[in-house]
Each structure stands twice: as structure tokens, then as C-alpha cells.
Amino acid sequence: MKTYDKLVELSKKRANYFCLIDPDNLAESQAVEFARVSEENGADGLLVGGSIMVNNNFDSNLKAIKANVKIPVLIFPGIFNFVSPHADALLLLSVITSRNPQMLIGEQVRAAPLIKHYGLEAIGTAYMLIESGKITSVHFMSGSMPLPREKNDIAVAHALAGYYLGMKLIYMDAGSGAQFSIPEAMITAVKTNVPLPMIVGGGIKTPDEAAGKAEAGADFIVIGNILEKNYDPKLIKEFAKAIHQVKRSKLKK
Ligand code: 1GP
Numbered sequence: 298m299k300t301y302d303k304l305v306e307l308s309k310k311r312a313n314y315f316c317l318i319d320p321d322n323l324a325e326s327q328a329v330e331f332a333r334v335s336e337e338n339g340a341d342g343l344l345v346g347g348s349i350m351v352n353n354n355f356d357s358n359l360k361a362i363k364a365n366v367k368i369p370v371l372i373f374p375g376i377f378n379f380v381s382p383h384a385d386a387l388l389l390l391s392v393i394t395s396r397n398p399q400m401l402i403g404e405q406v407r408a409a410p411l412i413k414h415y416g417l418e419a420i421g422t423a424y425m426l427i428e429s430g431k432i433t434s435v436h437f438m439s440g441s442m443p444l445p446r447e448k449n450d451i452a453v454a455h456a457l458a459g460y461y462l463g464m465k466l467i468y469m470d471a472g473s474g475a476q477f478s479i480p481e482a483m484i485t486a487v488k489t490n491v492p493l494p495m496i497v498g499g500g501i502k503t504p505d506e507a508a509g510k511a512e513a514g515a516d517f518i519v520i521g522n523i524l525e526k527n528y529d530p531k532l533i534k535e536f537a538k539a540i541h542q543v544k545r546s547k548l549k550k
Contacts, residue, residue, distance in 0.1 A: 300369050300386040301420050301465055304517070307341055308494040312511030312543040314536060316340045317373065317473070317498070317521030319347035320358040332362040332370075334530050339537025344519060345384065346373035348434035348473070359383040371420075375438065380408050382415035390424040390468065393459050395441030422466040423459025423493075425452065427479050429500055433472025446477065449486035456491040467491060469515075471499030474522045478506060481513035488514030504532075504539035511543035 307313045316335040318328055332343055343366065345359055360383040363370045372379055372387040380387065389408070392400035412419050426435060428443040436443055444452055456467050467487060469479050478500040488495055497510045498519025507518045518540050524533060 300371070300418050303369060304342075304420075304466070304494055308516035308545070310545055312508075312515060312540045312545075313341040313517045314339060314507075314540045315342045315344050315371075315496070315498075315517050315519045316524060316533065317344045317346075317519050318358075318362065319473075319521065319525065320345060320355045321347055321349070321351045322525060323358065325354065325358050325361050328358040329361045329365050331524075331528070332366050335524075335533055336366045336368050338530050338534040339541065340368060340533070341517070342369040342371060344371050344373040344388075344521075346375055346379050348375035348438045355379060356381045356383065374404075374408070375435065380411040380415065380417070382417060384417065386418035386420050387412060388422045388424075388466070388468065389419040390422045391459075391464070392426060392439055392441050393423045393455050393464075394425045394427075394444045395439060397440045400439045400441055420466055421464040422468050422496075423456060423462075423464040424468045424470065425455055425459075427452070427469055427471050427483065427499075429471035429478070430476030433475055433499070435470065435472045443472075446480055446483065449483050452483050453486050453490045456487045456493075460491050460493055465493065466496060467493050468496040468498070470497075470519075473499060475500030478502075478510065481509055484510060484513040484515055504535045507536055508539040508543060511540050 363383045369385045372384045426443045428446045494516045496517040497515035501507050
């Protein structure tokens with residue numbers, strides 16, 4: 298079964314939980330420990346990547362993570378030298394809120410031959426960067442103006458464009474460490490207008506806040522920064538519990 302099909306199946310049952318691992322910040326043993334503890338405490342998948350690559354350990358960390366967990370391991374490429382065969386799939390992001398051609402298609406063209414070479418599953422993802430109260434790494438590194446956080450109609454128009462272009466997932470991101478996470482009203486507006494599984498992340502700080510995003514319509518909630526800063530298996534589990542209690546039938550339509 299393709300990883301994308303597994304994600305679709307998961308999204309039909311309940312809200313789901315992705316933990317984000319930035320390989321730059323962790324030694325291999327730490328990355329593996331974090332991945333295993335995340336899986337043991339309820340993560341439904343792992344996103345591995347970041348906005349910049351400072352250390353030369355992405356490939357080796359990814360390989361070690363993949364060998365130690367059963368949940369899907371997805372590459373989350375801030376930049377496209379993040380292509381590696383040691384993952385279940387790569388989120389092939391196009392920053393559809395950007396007007397920077399390099400982020401819309403340039404980086405993807407650079408990545409595509411390597412994706413083919415490795416036979417890697419690529420999941421076309423409409424990545425929407427939403428204004429979050431401060432300049433995040435992805436905002437700066439992508440040279441993209443984020444979408445205003447109160448403009449639900451503009452958000453829906455972008456997500457619909459991604460859908461009509463044939464993209465398979467929507468990822469609404471406030472950026473790692475964002476001051477403010479994505480507003481629930483915007484999540485619901487996009488979810489009710491666009492029939493694609495939706496990932497939401499950036500600046501989510503508590504399990505309650507994560508549950509709010511799930512209830513608003515997010516199918517996958519990404520938690521990174523807060524777990525990295527306060528590594529605590531109990532907190533990982535509390536996020537899982539809060540997210541998983543949102544069953545698909547209860548999601549706002
Ligand atoms: C960032 O959506 C992810 O791209 C997760 O954000 O690190 O703030 O949890 P945080």
C-alpha cells in the first residue's frame with residue numbers, strides 16, 4: 298500500500314499526530330530515541346526535515362530513524378537537497394502561497410530526477426505559509442510573503458487552486474516556532490471547501506491547542522518545536538491523547 302493511501306485511510310478515522318524531527322538539531326542516537334519514543338507514545342507518523350541544513354547528517358539520521366520505527370517516515374524538505382531513499386515518502390511541497398518561482402517549481406525540478414532515481418514515493422503537497430506574528434525560518438528562507446491570517450477567502454482560493462492542479466495534500470503551516478498557530482476559522486474554511494487531507498502545524502504549544510486544530514478540521518497535526526525544547530515522553534503522549542480523541546465523524550463539516 299502506498300504511504301499516501303495509508304494517510305488517506307488514517308484521515309478517515311480520526312485526527313492524527315505527526316512529530317517533526319529536525320535532523321540538524323540531533324545526533325543520530327538522539328534522533329532514533331526521539332523517533333522511537335514518539336511512536337511508543339502515539340505518533341502516527343514522523344516528518345523529518347527543516348528549513349536549512351547545517352549538519353551533514355540528514356541521510357544517516359533518516360536511515361537510522363527508518364530502521365527503528367514502523368510508522369510512516371516522511372521527508373519534509375525545506376530545501377530540496379533533502380532527497381533521500383531512506384523514507385516511506387517525500388512531501389513534494391510547492392509553496393502555493395509564494396510568488397517566488399523557485400519555491401513554486403524551481404526546487405521541485407531540481408529534486409525530481411533524484412526522486413525518480415531512488416524510486417521514492419513523492420506526494421504532491423500544496424504548502425500554504427500563513428502569517429504567524431513573527432518572521433519564521435521558512436518565511437525568510439523561502440522568500441515568500443505569508444498569507445494574511447484573517448483572510449479565509451484567500452486561503453480557500455489557494456487551497457482550491459492546489460486541489461485543481463492535482464495536488465494530494467494541503468499543508469497549512471505557520472512555520473516552526475511560530476508565535477501564533479493557524480486560526481481555527483481558517484482551518485475550517487479550507488477543510489469545508491477542499492476535499493483533500495489536511496496537515497496543520499507551526500507554533501502549536503499545548504495539547505488543548507492541538508485538539509482545537511483537529512476539531513476545526515485538521516487531519517494531521519504537526520508538533521515539532523515544543524517537543525524539541527521540552528523533550529518529555531509524557532508530553533508526547535498528552536498531545537497524542539488530545540489529538541486522537543477527535544474522531545472523524547465529529548470534525549466540523
Ligand atoms: C513546522 O509545522 C511544523 O513546519 C511544526 O511547527 O515546530 O512550531 O511545532 P512547530
